[in-house]
Amino acid sequence: MIRKLLSAWLLPVGLVSASAMCVQVAWGGDTPQAKRSDPAPVQAENRRPAGDVNVKRLRESDSEPGQWLANGRDFGGSHYSPLKQINTQNVSKLGFAWQFKTSTYRGMEATPLVIDGVLYVSGIWGAVYAMDATSGRPLWTFDPHSDPSYARWAGEDVVNHGVAVWQGKVYVIATDCRLFALDAGTGSVIWKVNTLAKNTAGYECPGAPQVAGPVVVVGNAGGENGKGGVRGYVSAYDLTSGRLAWRFYTVPAIGEKDATPEMRRAAATWDPNRDPAFGGGGTVWDEMAYDPDLDLVYFGTGNAGPYNAPRDWSGGTSTDRLYAASIVALHAKTGQMAWHYQATPGDVWDYDATAGLILTNLSIGGTSRHVLMQANKNGYFYILDRENGRPISAAPYVYMNWSKGMDASFRPIVDRAQAEYDTSPKFVIPSMWGGHNWPPMAYSAATGLVYIPTIETGMFYADVRKNPGSHLQWVDGATGIMWLFADKSFSYEYWEPLVGPLPRLPPAKEPRVRGVLKAWDPIQKKVVWEQQTSQDYLMLDGGVLATAGGLVIAGREDGLLVIYDASTGKILKKLDTGTAIMAAPMTYEVDGKQYISVLAGHGGSVYAFLGTAGMQYVNEGRVLTFALGGAAEVPKSPPQVIKPFRQPPKQGGSPSEILKGKYLYNTYCTRCHSLGVPGITPDLSRLEDGIASLDVFQSIVRKGALLSRGMPRFDDVISESDARALHSYFVDEAWTAYRAEVAAKPNK
Ligand code: CA
Helix, strand or coil: CCCCCCCHHHCCCCCCCCCCECCCCCCCCCCCCCCCCCCCCCCCCCCCCCCCCCHHHHHCHHHCCCCECCCCCCCCCCCEECCCCCCCCCHHHEEEEEEEECCCCCCCCCCCEEECCEEEEECHHHCEEEEECCCCCEEEEECCCCCHHHHHHCCCCCCCCCCEEECCEEEEECCCCEEEEEECCCCCEEEEEECCCCCCCCCECCCCCEEECCEEEECCECCCCCCCCCECEEEEEECCCCCEEEEEECCCCCCCCCCCHHHHHHHCCCCCCCCCCCCEECCCCCCCEEECCCCEEEEECCCEECCCCCCCCCCCCCCCCCCCCEEEEEECCCCCEEEEEECCCCCCCCCCCCCCCEEEEEEECCEEEEEEEEECCCCEEEEEECCCCCEEEEEECCCCCCEEEECCCCCEEECHHHHCCCCCCEEECCCCCCCCCCCCCEECCCCCCEEEEEEECCEEEEEHHHCCCCCCCCCCCCCCEEEEECCCCCCHHHHHHHHCCCCCCCCCCCCCCEEEEEEEECCCCEEEEEEEEEECCCCCCCCEEEECCCEEEEECCCCEEEEEECCCCCEEEEEECCCCCCCCCEEEEECCEEEEEEEECCCCCCCECCCCHHHCECCCCEEEEEEECCECCCCCCCECCCECCCCCCCCCCCHHHHHHHHHHHHHHHCCCCCCCCCECCCCCCCCCCCCCCHHHHHHHHHHCCCHHHCCCCCCCCCCHHHHHHHHHHHHHHHHHHHHHHHHHCCCC
């Protein structure tokens, strides 16, 4: 996804040559360790059964501030805690309390839950770890043994967004889309179900299950996979039996018989002559929400698949492609649609509407309103009436150029000159990563502010189907589209030969890619304070926790856990953890002591370590926990050992084969692999490390020799001669890196 960033051509000289690079992280150790210790009782003051969460408890969660019962703590998903033992006055004494290592080395995105002294959290592939919340002592570990071939469809890495705990069970979905109900006390499987309606290639499942009344609701991802994406849907299963209760498709199928009224309405907004192989997208891959009073379950849907289908630029509705890029409410009992609001009609920029939803009551114009809030990828902060879906306000929380505002019906007015890339490449803001992506935002009941981890950047969009010289054949759902980030490593010289002339950007005062934590007043629709969290390289800084102690807490990709004054944004404390933090911190109390905990580990769509803590330390998945009076130093993972390049194998390919390999790399490999810089998967310019020979390379790429480590086979799309071309290109890259290293050495 970050094609330029991952290119060795852009590698700052010295990054490779000065230090030795490491592949020890990448080649192994990326499956969860399935060790199960005897479940031991936790020293909690009460005798509740394990995982004892129910409607009453979650409704009254403010009366038990020491618990963190659901992903966002409460029914509203606020990511706000009423705890205040740790506060603005004493936070300087916050230090390291304990850690739990997952022995995995990929992206970590889940918020831990703490229920009656037990911490539950999910990791890669849908593994679950349960531990004593006061010490990190493991209680049990669950490994779903997810089918590793699904790694191919995991566009955001084999990450997992969290568990749901309910009435003694822990619900989690594996990357291969099997939903598990586990015994909260032991981790043993009570029931499991395959949530795939059809075993169509392209689906994968990263989302956290949502309990809604008598059912648990799950979605899936894959709106950009295969040819035209998968068809998105959510499924609801009976909490006790695992029986399918209902299923709701988010986008219509071609020629569907017995279509529901809402699907017939949606079908009128799609091209009836579209390729029947296109799945349609609209996948539901992030946090959902549930209102027990209205009995409505809420979710956002992803982009249409493919999202660069023809669009009516005059503003007509025939290409809106409902219900993609929408916020949807369903009746939890029946799965029937209550309402929808499409945030980005006719989206052609990958503006998924999937970011977290926060339910609360706001006083607007003197009236208390039951609202739903979202900082959408498209750059608008939405407040909807969650009873009927009617928009109350929509205001830009980041800089944008694709839209000039809203019409009276809250349909965004598109700035065609800036955003239409059918005819020529455009630089569109925000980027397809969105003004805000999945890292959770928080809403503080104390300050009334929403704290949003935003991304201030745009990107080039180029439709390369009309570029006959490019040879580019993107396999993503956005067939024939090219995204280029204008980060520090961007190079016109690399990309223009591939995609044609790109618009020249005027000189910028600030870096073109910035992570910025913003305190947003949802009623006044303005930023109250902001703090930059990263720059130059595209990354996802961490999700946010707000507390009644006047604190806002968020991690960063450089490994810092930063604590801000919730009112002013002043930085009160920084803890250097040595591990990139993308997930949201949470807080809880056991035996009168407040803890702050976060799941750390780099991954997701950003596979290279550039700019992250992974450049310095091994990218180990860790639950890191802090308390007042804890150690000043956080224990670090072992240093990232970056080995020097050894002499690569002889180049056997011709220049035209090398060029072909470059196109194939951009088509198939950049989704997961870095080139010339360390990343969470092997750096492909390091062919000397065990895969030097063409035969071994062929067996890995085409026959699945490393399937057990999550490297899928590609023989359906990569021929033997294609693999040879790829090999030639990587050998070429290895020689470039090796020669640069030799040249940089003194006396040589
Ligand atoms: Ca998307």
